Structure formats: C-alpha cells, structure tokens
Amino acid sequence: MPADRRDLRRRLFDLAAGQGGHFTAAQAKSLGYSHQAQAYHVEAGNWWRVDRGLFRLAEWAAGAHDELARWTLWSRGRGVVSHESALSVHGVGEFESQHVHLTVPPGFTMRNNAVELHYAELPADDVSERSGYRVTTPVRTIIDIAANAHDEDQLARAIDEARRGGLVTNRRLRSRAETLDPRAALYIERAIQQAETP
Template identity: 80%
Template sequence: MSTDRRERRRRLFEAAAQQGGYFTAAQAKSLGYSYQAQAHHVEAGNWWRVDRGLFRLVEWVPGTHDELARWTLWSRSRAVVSHESAATVHGIGEFESGRIHLTVPPGFTMHDDAVALHYAHLPADDVSERSGYRVTTPLRTLVDIATNASDEDQLARAIDDARRTGLITTRRLRSRAESLDPRAALYIERAIQQAETS
C-alpha cells in the first residue's frame, strides 16, 4: 500500500472515529476518495453502505450510542438528540421508543421512518456535545418530555434518577420548565411531588 493510500486511510479512520465509525460520501471525497473509489470499497467489503451517501467502516467495533452519530450525519449536523432518546443517553428513566428522537430547526425537510422529529431552535445552554453527536441537557430533556405529556410515573422516575445522580436540582428544573412551557411546568410539578412522596 502506498504512503498516500495509507495516509488517506488513516485520515478517514480518524474522521470516522469521531462519528461512531460513520462518515459521509462528501467527507470521503474531501479526503481523496473518488465516488468510483467509494463504490470499490463498498464492493470490496471495506465499508458498509448505511444509507445514501453514508458509510461505516466494517472493522468498527460498535459503541453504546454510535447510532446517534449516524443520525447526526444524516441530518447534515442539524439535529440534536432529544426527548426519550436523550433520556437514554443520560441514563434517566426507562422510556421506550421505537424511534430516535431528534430536535431539528424549523424548516428542516428531511424525513425517515426511524426518527421522530421535533422542531425548535435550541439555545446553546440546552445542548451538550458528545462524540459524534449533540444531545439536549438533562434539564431540557425533562422539559421536552413533559411538554409531550408523557406518562407521569415515567416522568417522576426520570426526575428522581436525574436528581439522585446529580444531573439536576429541583429548583433549576422548575425554573427551566416555567421559562419554556407553562404546561410542561405543571406536569413537572406533579411529577416532582410524586417522586418526593414515593
């Protein structure tokens, strides 16, 4: 293997390593892989074609939340993992959802049956960076879940988990909910009272 090819492969691996083993056709092209070379690597079994213009390294050992990097790339880095999916990332509650929940900017037009899209402009304080994706903070996650009027028992468990692990304080949660959505604040207040009495 020539030095140029080794260097190109190393740079591709470095990029994919920051994204759960995933990379886009545009990223590969910017590193020197022509579209013909990309097709060759898929046919040779070096790369998996995950979606149109989206690949994953075959030798990549999957991590816990790697699929979230895939949806970030799918959204062209406009999506933030949110709602029940963010609760799973933070290890709070036991929400079950058959789809990945993403918050995207209003006007976002892409769709996929595997994702549930929520539309909002998220302030930087409500978002934290992870390896290959962004996720709403525990405070914002709980408010978002409450906004959807989810199961009160589940919400109470998630709030209790977040408090016990030091991710939130009750005071800050109440304050953030009141500033974002009065209806969510009401659900959160009832869930807090339920968590405190259980």
C-alpha cells in the same frame, strides 16, 4: 500500501472515529476518495453502506450510542438527539420509543421513518456535545418529555433518577421549565411532588 494511501486511510479513520465510525460520501470525497474508490471499498467490504451517501467503517467496534452519530450525519449536522433518545443517552427513565428522536430547526424538510422529528431552535445552553452527535441536556430533555404529557409516574421516576444521579436539581428544573413551557412546568411540579411523597 503506499504512504499516501495509508495517510488517506488514517485521515478517514480519524474523521469516522469522531462520528461513531460513520462518514458521508461527501466527506470521503473531500479527503480524496473518488466515487470509484468509494464503490471499490464497499464492494471489497472495507466500508458498509448504511444509507444513500452514508457509510461506516467495517472494522469499527460499535459503541452504545454510535447509531446516533449516523442520524446526526443524516440530518447534515442540524439534528440534536432529544426526548426519549436523549433520556437513553443520559441513562435516565424507562421511556421507550421505536424511533430515534431529533430536534431540528423549523424549516427542516428531510424525513425518514426511523426518526421522529421535533422542531425548535435550541439555545446552546440546552445542548451538550458527545462523540459524533449533540444531545439535549438532562434538564432540557426532561422538560421536552414533560411537555408531551407522558405518564406522570414515569416522569416522576425519571426526575428522581436524574436528581439522584446529580444530573438535575429540582430548583433548576422548575426554573427552566417555567421559562420554556408553562404546561411542562405544571407536569414537572406534579412529578416532583409525587417523587418526594414517601
């Protein structure tokens, strides 16, 4: 393989490595892969076509949350993994969902049946960076879950797990919830009291 092709492949791998093995057609084109070259790599089995204009390296060994990088690319970098999906990332609670949950800015117009969208402008303090995607912090995630009035028993268990894991403190959770959403603050207070009851 000529040096320039090896360099091209290395640059693509470096890019995809930070995005769970995924990359867009536009990103590949910006590196030097023409549309014809992209079609060739799909046909040859080097790349998997995940969605329109979205690929994954065939040799990529999947990580636990690589799929979330795919949906971040789908949202053109505007989506933040949140709600039930963020709880899963943080390893907290037993909330299940058949959708990937993303918080997107108001005015976001894209849709996909696999994604449940939530609309909000998230402050930087409520978001943490992961490899290939961003996720709401444990405190913000629990507040978002509480705002939807989920089962209080599950909420209490999730808060207790997050607290025991050192991800949140009751004080920080109460304080941030009162600032963000009074209704969520009420559910969180009830859940904390339930978790503290022997």
